[in-house]
Amino acid sequence: MNEAPYQVLLYYFYTTIENPEAYRDEHRALCERLELKGRIIVGNEGINGTVSGTVENCAEYMKALETDPLTAGIEFKIDPEEGHVFPKLSIKARTEIVTLGLGEEDFSPNEVTGNYLEPSEWREAMLDPNAVLLDVRNAYEAELGKFKNAIVPPVEAFRDTPQWVRENRHLFEGKKILTYCTGGIRCEKFSGFMVKEGFGDVNxxxxxxxxxxxDPATKGEDFEGQLYVFDQRIAVPVNSKNPSVIAHCIxxxxxxxxxVNCANKDCNAQHFCCESCEEKSERYCCGECKEHMTARLEREAAAQAAQ
Known part of the structure; x- marks a missing residue:
């Protein structure tokens, strides 16, 4: 079996970047030379990105970051692919590389963060009767997949999670707190937030x-469903040991x-829909959206006929 010609690289690194705008421009030149596509955020606190490219170009890109003193020690998570998973390259300079929105209370995960648990340690920790799992992703990501028995805050943005935790402290006080996210970057920051909030056993x-x-030892065990990712793949398998499906056709x-995306262009909501129901529903997420789009098309047809 031939190896896939492309790769997807997921990475982040917390480090002080004095001039994010200048670093962004230099980084764009590197990515364009290597014909990479993806989304990269650069800030004073570091870099966060997902890119796709040929195996050879991805190898050169990883070497460039690994040998740069600014990002020495960076780790990459690699997925094989048949082609690009992004339509273009986007590199932006922002205040935060992941938006928690703490303002004056902001801090560096290099100074305060939770205890790291490797996959095997995590699997064992989940069995602790005093453990509570906290999904720090957006709620819609967890609809596709999450760890068994995890608490999923009903938030649509990462910056809303701190307030939710403050309002629900009773769920975590005195517990062994296990935080998780897609690739680790949100947990680096959020576990540190929980430590600063006074919680003791934060992981x-x-x-x-x-x-x-x-990880060959865990193989995604007890992760239910699939992993939501922010590229053209949308869903990525995680559990090869005891897989399950938790999402349902709406x-x-x-x-x-x-x-699928709602056929109402003014809605365009991403939702779960089986092939049979897509045909029956005409890909609308609800009856209201179908009525709205039908009326819109009728208005547009009438306006065109009147010309």
Whole structure:
């Protein structure tokens, strides 16, 4: 079997970047030379990115970051692919490389963060009767997949999670707190936030769900569903030991991990829909959206006929 010609690289690194704008421009030149595509955020606190490219070009890119004193020690999570998973390259300079929005209370994970647990340690920690798992991703990501028995805050943005935790302290006080996210970057920051909030036993899954799924010892055990990713793949398998499906078609409620976008262009909501229901629903997420789009098309047709 031939190896896939492309790779997807997921990475982050907390480090002080004095001039994010200048670093962004230099980094863009590197990525363009290597014909990489993806999304990269650069800030005073470091770099966060996901890119795709040929195996050869990805190898050169990784070497460039690994040998740069600014990012020495960076770790990459690698997935094989048949082609690019992004339509273009986007590199932006922002205040935060992951938006927690703490303002004056902001801090560096290099100074305060939770205890790192490797995949095997995480699997063992989940069995602790005093453990509580906290998913620090957005709620819609967890609809596709999450760890068994995890608490999923009902938030649509990472910056809303601190307030939710403050309002629900009773769920975590006196517990062994296990935080997790996609690749680890959000946990680096959020586990540190929980330490600063006064919680005692705060831990994080080192390398996130991605590393847990790739680890030969854990093989993604007890992760339910699939991993939501922010590229053209959308869903990535994690559990090769005891896989399950937790998502359901919004129309018939049958198990389903198939995403479609609402046919109402003003809605465009991403939702789970099986092939059978896509045909019946005409890909609308609800009756209201179908009525809205039908009325819009009728108005547009009438306006065109009047010309």
């Amino acid at each position: 994080q899954l080192h390398g996130g769900i991605v590393k847990y799924g790739k 129309h018939c409620d049958e198990p389903c991990e198939r995403y």
